[in-house]
Amino acid sequence: RTVEPLEYYRRFLKENCRPDGRELGEFRTTTVNIGKCSITTADGSALVKLGNTTVICGVKAELAAPAVDSANKGYIVPNVELPSLCAERFRSGPPGEEAQAASQFIADVIENSQMIVKEDLCIANGKLAWVLYCDIICLDYDGNLLDASVFALLAALKNVQLPLVTINEETGLSEVNLKQKNPVIIRKHPVATSFAIFDDTLLIVDPTAEEEDLATGTVTIVTDEEGRLCSVHKPGGSPLTGAKLQDCITRAITRHKEVKKLIDKVIKSITPK
């Protein structure tokens, strides 16, 4: 396994299964931990474990003045961090290319799926708006970072409660009412599904770190609940025909249903009030 990893994998793939016993289309066990159990200082948080890959997301809400050209829009700022504790190939220091590309990907997913409409974050036109800082930190990297990050982000945002803010007419200052809290309005629920391409033909779902290293390419498909594609992210790698891409999309739509059920179950279990 250490000397000829590719051959080792090929032997398994010929039998249509993988070394850890999974089918080619099977995901690792996903667990989600939402709310006060994760980060108590954040306004919303979630911990997602996809097999061994552990990702934690914390959302903090702050107030700021909106930009001049979009006076009725708030901001969402995602930031993905891959600290050196999660895998030996990440060094400490400025964010590497993978972290930056992942941050950009998450920002695109939020934008494309219209998960949170920026106008909803505005409190007073031109004067005050919410800024949601979403920090996604990987604690253990075992492949499939993008899926886990999107999932963690979705779960954390569902958990965020924003206090009601009113602007006092006479003084022009804002008053924050911590007693009255409303959840953030989430319009769509995007779910990402990642595939690894082997030898130009075989597609496996939810690759581990080892499989990602051996793969010749990756595809990530983000779908929302209406079956619309929010993102088809295929950063290079071996070429795929349109039919193969279609297979991936169908699998992604099935996965979306599974994940949605899981999130709904967890949310129901933590809102007894």
Added chain:
Amino acid sequence: VCPGDTSVLAGVYGPAEAKISKELPDRAALEVLLRPKVGLPGVLERSREQLLRQTCEAVVLGVLHPRTAVSLVLQVLSDAGSLLSCCLNAACMALLDAGLPLTALFCGVTCTLQPDGAILLDPTARQEQEARATLTFAIASTGRKVLMSTTKGSCSVEEMQHCLATAQRAADTIFQFYRDSVSRRYSK
């Protein structure tokens, strides 16, 4: 390469000596640097660099030049829409011109889905802004397969397949352009 008013200048350096920290024992290490027209490279440039790098790695036969580095530097001269596909085309032509061994050529095509359902190829900046969704594909010359794909905005599955089919047809025109440019350059 200048489709319309968007122009990107691409330069390829290599295969050259690689730094020991960056060299790979069995293949060439590919590095892409994308410099925007204004400002310092930011997160968006990094993600584009990653897309370009992995697309190029799939076509460049790195195994023929182990422990070397190939650098691809792109400078955006002007941006009037479809920037990413312009960068892809520039990168491919630069790799061709440099004489690096490639398994296939690739070309970048951008399609937008307008609010009225029409599919537009090679949009201008204005059309991109109005569009419901923008899809960029890198299509390989062998079998018109999809090498790279990025989407902005959401679309349904059928729309995506339509755009893909349109992009594959458009790829033929672009490959013809490659052939013409190369033959012009070498037929002195």
